[in-house]
Amino acid sequence: MxxxxxxxxxxxxxxxxxxxxxxxxxxxxxxxxxxxxxxxxxxxxxxxxxxxxxxxxxxxxxxxxxxxxxxxxxxxxxxxxxxxxxxxxxxxxxxxxxxxxxxxxxxxxxxxxxxxxxxxxNRFRPAIMELRKALDGDLVGKLSHANATVRWNRNQEYYDQAPWRGTKSLDGGVLMNQAIHNLDLLLWTMGEVEEVYSMAATRLRNIEAEDVSTGVVRFKNGSLGVIEAATTIYPSNYEESLSIFGETGTIKIGGKTANYIQHWDVKEMDEAQVTDIMESVKADPFGKPGxxxxxxxxxxxxxxxxxxIVTGEDGKRALSLVLALYESADTNKPVKL
The missing domain is CATH 3.40.50.720 (NAD(P)-binding Rossmann-like Domain)
Structure with missing residues (x-):
């Protein structure tokens, strides 16, 4: 035990x-x-x-x-x-x-x-695991780009629950706190990042850190990515998604949280195979708790x-991406990792 x-x-x-x-x-x-x-x-x-x-x-x-x-x-x-x-x-x-x-x-x-x-x-979600299997099997082909989106609501009452929430020294903003799971999935599926350019703002919440952020990334494999994250969505969580676009496949995992296959079109898979995957995930979208x-x-x-499975180095990669996005937003310049 x-x-x-x-x-x-x-x-x-x-x-x-x-x-x-x-x-x-x-x-x-x-x-x-x-x-x-x-x-x-x-x-x-x-x-x-x-x-x-x-x-x-x-x-x-x-x-x-x-x-x-x-x-x-x-x-x-x-x-x-x-x-x-x-x-x-x-x-x-x-x-x-x-x-x-x-x-x-x-x-x-x-x-x-x-x-x-x-x-x-979130790596253990059934839909994400199916996506990873498709990528590991080279079913999507040469990667073109990806899109990582977190459009959620965290109202002022959420931040007011504890004095450390929304602070730069103890918490961070939407990238560090909410979107970092989605960014980990982006890195896990697309590989390491080479360069980022980002903008961030604190628009609607009375906090020190950002409540909305947008960014573009270039991965080391040459593919590109777009990141959008916000806790300003009215009136409640709207969506979390991860979309992967490749030479022979287009896959989108989404929903209010990224638990559902919203699009799956892969050249090497027939309709029956796709249906099996989608029905399997639909029957148990959350799987065993992560x-x-x-x-x-x-x-x-x-x-x-x-x-x-998720190592300290994995945690460091996700953090490095967030910090690079922060640095780019602060300096208004591209940042190389």
Whole structure:
């Protein structure tokens, strides 16, 4: 049985607790938060121990993995402290808010020989997995371009729930917080980015960071991409999509969240094959919860002594893209990665 603990008992921690409860061979044994009241839900529902001091939690010998669910700006010092205690690390997205902090996390985990996984759970969506299989099978051919879109609503009340939301030092804006999952999918399907040019604005929300961003990218394979992300959409979430265009295929994954195949036209697949894929995804568009997949993969990575599916380097790539888009928007110039 792999023993887990959660640090940071805010909203996202509930997904982690549910994932640990549902995963095979796992047990949540403790939670940690500076505010005792924040842990009451977990102690009552799961009967776990509560700690206000991370150092005390890390003394628990049977503890194997610690999930970091704090505001993003706190990820690095916590991850380093956990790794130095020889515990494996699962960290919510983004891995950190700077590349320096990210490198420090990766270094600490390597030096202490512990596993590091970043929570980018959307890779495990059935539609996305079918898209990846098509790309791996070269069914789309030479890539032309891609479009990544996040058109969501986060109203002022959302940002006012906690003082760290929408700040540059602890949270970031729509790219860092909401769209980074979509950007991870863009990188996972299209490959590494060579150059970006971006514009950003804070139009409707009273926050420090951006609430709308647009950008164009050139990938190292020569293909192009368009990114659009906003939390300003009235009155609620409108869509999240990822469209891939190639010499022999056009595929769009979309919906309010990118869980549905909205278009699938691939030269090497007949109508029956396409129908099978689309019906399969339609029957179960959400599949196994992505957080549960991340948890189960960490358990298997420990058992098999391999890298998790979503590594620290993957988290760094997504963060690097966001930071490059920020730099371009700030300088009004193209930025090379």
């Amino acid at each position: 792999t023993k887990f603990a959660i640090v940071g008992c805010g909203h996202i921690a509930k997904k982690h607790a549910e994932a640990i409860e549902k995963a095979e061979g796992t047990e949540l044994i403790a939670v940690c938060d500076m505010v005792p009241e924040s842990m009451e839900y977990y102690t009552e529902k799961y009967g776990v121990a509560a700690y206000t001091d991370l150092a005390e939690l890390l003394k628990v010998e049977e503890l194997d993995v610690v999930n970091i669910c704090t505001p993003s700006g706190y990820h690095a010092p916590l991850a380093i402290q956990i790794a130095n205690a020889k515990k494996h690390v699962v960290v919510e997205k983004p891995i950190a808010l700077t590349l320096e902090d990210t490198d420090a996390i990766i270094k600490a985990c390597k030096e202490n020989d512990v596993k590091l996984s970043v929570v980018h759970p 957080h549960q997949c991340i948890i189960e993969d960490m358990v298997e990575a420990i058992k098999e002594d391999r890298e998790p």
